Amino acid sequence: MFKSRSERRKKKTRKKKYKKAEELSGSQLAIAFRRFRRNRAGLIGLTLTLFIFFLAIFADYIAPFDPLEPLALETNYSPFYQPPGTYKGAIYYDQMSRINIQDGGFETAFGFSLWTYNNWNRVNLTEQGINSSSGSWAVRCGTVENYLSYDISSGEDLFFNELEFDTYLDGTNSTTLTIIISYGANKQDEETSISINLNNTWRHQVIELSARNPEEIIFTKGDGSDILLDNIKLIGGIYFSHVHLMGTNYRSQDLFSKIIHGTRVSLIISIGAIIISLILGIPLGLISGYYRGRTDEVIMRMTDIFLTLPFYFTMILVIVLIQGTQWVDNLINRLGIGTQVILIAVTFGLGIFGWMGITRLIRANILQIREMDYVEAARALGASDRRIMIVHILPNVLAPVIVVVTLALAVNILAEAGLAFLGFTDESLASWGRELNDGFEIAAVAWWPVFFPAILIVIAVMAFNLLGDGLRDSFDPRLR
Amino acid sequence: MTTQEESISESTIEKIKETNNILLEVKNLTTYFYTELGIVKAVESVSFNIYKGEIFGLVGESGCGKTVTALSCLSLVRFPGIIETGEIIFKGKDLLKLKGKEIRKIRGADISMIFQDPLSSLNPVFTVGEQIAEVIRLHQGVKKDVSKEKAIQMMKEVGIPLAKERVDDYPHQFSGGMRQRIMIGRALSCSPSLLIADEPTTALDVTIQAQILTILNDLQKKFDLSVLLITHNLGIIAENCQRVGVMYGGYLIEIGSVETIFKDPRHPYTQALMAAIPRLDMSVQRLQTLPGSVPDLIDPPEGCRFHPRCPYAKVKCSEEVPTLDEWTPEHKIACHFHKEINLAK
Numbered sequence: 001m002f003k004s005r006s007e008r009r010k011k012k013t014r015k016k017k018y019k020k021a022e023e024l025s026g027s028q029l030a031i032a033f034r035r036f037r038r039n040r041a042g043l044i045g046l047t048l049t050l051f052i053f054f055l056a057i058f059a060d061y062i063a064p065f066d067p068l069e070p071l072a073l074e075t076n077y078s079p080f081y082q083p084p085g086t087y088k089g090a091i092y093y094d095q096m097s098r099i100n101i102q103d104g105g106f107e108t109a110f111g112f113s114l115w116t117y118n119n120w121n122r123v124n125l126t127e128q129g130i131n132s133s134s135g136s137w138a139v140r141c142g143t144v145e146n147y148l149s150y151d152i153s154s155g156e157d158l159f160f161n162e163l164e165f166d167t168y169l170d171g172t173n174s175t176t177l178t179i180i181i182s183y184g185a186n187k188q189d190e191e192t193s194i195s196i197n198l199n200n201t202w203r204h205q206v207i208e209l210s211a212r213n214p215e216e217i218i219f220t221k222g223d224g225s226d227i228l229l230d231n232i233k234l235i236g237g238i239y240f241s242h243v244h245l246m247g248t249n250y251r252s253q254d255l256f257s258k259i260i261h262g263t264r265v266s267l268i269i270s271i272g273a274i275i276i277s278l279i280l281g282i283p284l285g286l287i288s289g290y291y292r293g294r295t296d297e298v299i300m301r302m303t304d305i306f307l308t309l310p311f312y313f314t315m316i317l318v319i320v321l322i323q324g325t326q327w328v329d330n331l332i333n334r335l336g337i338g339t340q341v342i343l344i345a346v347t348f349g350l351g352i353f354g355w356m357g358i359t360r361l362i363r364a365n366i367l368q369i370r371e372m373d374y375v376e377a378a379r380a381l382g383a384s385d386r387r388i389m390i391v392h393i394l395p396n397v398l399a400p401v402i403v404v405v406t407l408a409l410a411v412n413i414l415a416e417a418g419l420a421f422l423g424f425t426d427e428s429l430a431s432w433g434r435e436l437n438d439g440f441e442i443a444a445v446a447w448w449p450v451f452f453p454a455i456l457i458v459i460a461v462m463a464f465n466l467l468g469d470g471l472r473d474s475f476d477p478r479l480r
Numbered sequence: 481m482t483t484q485e486e487s488i489s490e491s492t493i494e495k496i497k498e499t500n501n502i503l504l505e506v507k508n509l510t511t512y513f514y515t516e517l518g519i520v521k522a523v524e525s526v527s528f529n530i531y532k533g534e535i536f537g538l539v540g541e542s543g544c545g546k547t548v549t550a551l552s553c554l555s556l557v558r559f560p561g562i563i564e565t566g567e568i569i570f571k572g573k574d575l576l577k578l579k580g581k582e583i584r585k586i587r588g589a590d591i592s593m594i595f596q597d598p599l600s601s602l603n604p605v606f607t608v609g610e611q612i613a614e615v616i617r618l619h620q621g622v623k624k625d626v627s628k629e630k631a632i633q634m635m636k637e638v639g640i641p642l643a644k645e646r647v648d649d650y651p652h653q654f655s656g657g658m659r660q661r662i663m664i665g666r667a668l669s670c671s672p673s674l675l676i677a678d679e680p681t682t683a684l685d686v687t688i689q690a691q692i693l694t695i696l697n698d699l700q701k702k703f704d705l706s707v708l709l710i711t712h713n714l715g716i717i718a719e720n721c722q723r724v725g726v727m728y729g730g731y732l733i734e735i736g737s738v739e740t741i742f743k744d745p746r747h748p749y750t751q752a753l754m755a756a757i758p759r760l761d762m763s764v765q766r767l768q769t770l771p772g773s774v775p776d777l778i779d780p781p782e783g784c785r786f787h788p789r790c791p792y793a794k795v796k797c798s799e800e801v802p803t804l805d806e807w808t809p810e811h812k813i814a815c816h817f818h819k820e821i822n823l824a825k
Binding site: 382 | 554556559580581584585586587588589592593594595596597600601602603604606607614615618649650653663666667
């Protein structure tokens with residue numbers, strides 16, 4: 001069915017006429033939401049905010065490493081203060097791997113571990129025990145250029161506990177480690193050898209294990225399964241999950257993971273603080289604005305008093321008090337929260353600093369709204385005071401409160417970071433401020449421990465501020 | 481029997497009849513506001529009755545105490561206003577002596593009130609249907625869907641087209657006249673016996689005003705309501721009311737049936753009001769005005785509050801406050817010399 005041009009034009013004008021009506025249809029929230037959709041800065045803020053929340057919720061799955069686990073391995077090598085781009089090798093055998101050599105009455109085992117960091121490969125052999133009924137044996141390990149050899153006469157323990165070989169492979173070279181074991185009555189009668197060939201290519205690590213007499217050698221992998229050492233080729237990809245995108249920090253923790261978990265800490269503390277502020281502030285504001293008189297005076301003076309408190313010193317006081325009191329510990333243990341006391345102390349303290357703004361805001365709006373006829377009408381139709389306050393007045397005063405809440409998120413994050421920077425946080429919390437503090441010392445040499453936490457704080461605060469501004473614009477009745 | 485005795489007994493019988501018909505009895509209502517600038521004597525010794533099924537008008541200039549009288553009836557006067565003395569007898573109970581919960585039961589269910597500005601009389605964050613349903617739920621304790629059905633019914637009663645579709649719309653989606661109708665619907669949703677309408681049409685234009693008053697009249701007949709209609713528009717009084725009370729400076733200065741007041745105003749103020757009505761059947765060069773302005777209620781004139789503007793004022797007027805004098809049982813005037821003034825008629 002074809003529509004004529006005049007029909008189409010009529011439909012267009014009709015659509016335009018209804019557009020205004022549609023714009024105004026729905027509740028104030030619906031109208032504000034529609035207006036918000038056109039506010040570009042607000043939408044950017046909203047996207048960033050949602051992104052940050054997403055990071056916080058799914059931190060466990062996004063973060064490639066455990067933020068708290070220091071990557072100091074069993075070896076002495078701790079990759080601390082590694083720059084961004086450092087990667088952990090894909091193939092990583094811990095000490096559970098063993099090389100068992102059995103020939104006749106001769107049996108020995110080496111613990112074998114191999115790990116790679118940034119093209120540095122380290123092979124680590126640990127002596128696991130020797131059982132020789134006859135003869136003596138010698139071990140020679142190493143590359144062609146660099147080898148160690150040990151001579152053991154029968155009955156004596158091996159000299160070494162641990163042998164380490166470091167090789168740097170950048171993809172253009174490869175290296176072979178050979179373990180030659182000679183045994184027998186004269187140490188030379190029998191010989192067997194194991195070759196470990198290491199080769200790194202772009203995105204791959206290749207390890208080839210081979211033995212001269214493979215039937216005599218059993219290789220136990222880390223998961224306990226045994227394989228004959230018969231030209232085993234292990235290829236491992238270097239995946240995103242092994243790269244330190246932001247480097248590591250002083251404690252050899254992956255900075256990227258720590259920062260992602262840091263969103264969780266910051267958000268929990270901020271949101272908790274805001275909830276406390278709301279719980280304190282809304283009722284006080286309602287009562288103060290609605291009943292006026294002496295109650296109003298008292299509450300306003302309390303607000304003034306709390307506003308004069310200096311932030312950091314009072315926070316320190318609150319934290320110390322909460323941490324030091326026994327009953328708080330008991331309460332937390334009984335509630336089974338199992339969390340750090342300082343987390344609660346900081347949340348509580350920040351909440352105490354937030355309620356005044358909300359109370360004043362609500363009170364100011366109530367002073368205006370209680371004079372409205374619909375309040376009087378509700379009263380004239382039989383509503384009780386409490387009903388009027390909660391059902392009729394509160395929804396009308398909430399609009400600016402929503403804006404304040406989003407801005408308070410930003411402020412609380414900053415405040416929490418500041419406190420953490422000063423040291424008021426727990427080691428087990430991945431707080432951004434703490435990272436700043438740690439990185440602060442080495443900033444002259446390593447830029448990344450300071451840069452990444454700082455930029456995340458900036459992004460988070462900017463996101464919430466943009467969102468709050470966008471909300472404020474969309475609630476503004478100026479355009480109604 | 482002589483004619484006089486006849487008329488007396490007749491009027492007594494009428495009075496007995498009327499006593500059974502009194503819905504609201506206001507006796508000596510006095511309300512003061514204790515402000516920083518002084519005590520505002522807003523309502524002084526106001527007494528009147530409202531009978532069942534009638535529309536009673538309360539007319540007067542701005543600031544004469546009409547609204548405060550209405551608010552006092554429902555104990556809606558809040559600090560710094562205090563109802564000093566008075567009794568308001570409604571269905572055998574003195575409303576001024578009732579405590580919070582009891583008076584809340586009466587508000588909305590037995591006596592309802594609608595206000596002047598329909599724009600701010602409805603809460604912008606709730607739908608229209610919800611606001612009507614709320615009153616029903618509050619007083620009748622029914623469930624949400626039932627109350628919504630009743631709300632739609634009420635909207636149809638007050639003449640809102642497409643009530644079912646529009647029950648979920650918000651106040652800002654309606655015009656002023658519609659909003660006032662919704663207000664009326666809200667007030668009448670629990671079938672009260674008395675509706676207090678505080679200048680319901682002042683904020684509306686003339687055609688809508690006519691519509692609203694028609695609806696009020698229809699609903700009044702349908703639900704057998706009494707209406708206390710407060711306005712400063714004499715035309716509305718003439719069209720809609722059966723009896724009217726004229727207030728000035730916080731006092732009720734004349735009360736009577738509409739015919740009597742309009743044909744035979746006896747108080748100088750009422751006479752001036754009637755004289756000031758522009759007329760189409762005579763050519764008038766200037767409208768008649770009354771010199772002076774309304775009295776300051778903080779520092780009102782001694783004695784009769786009208787005496788500074790009254791052309792007939794005597795010494796007594798500045799000393800003694802006149803009480804309502806019964807010229808006929810139907811017509812009472814608060815003036816010392818109303819008989820002398822009106823001898824000429």
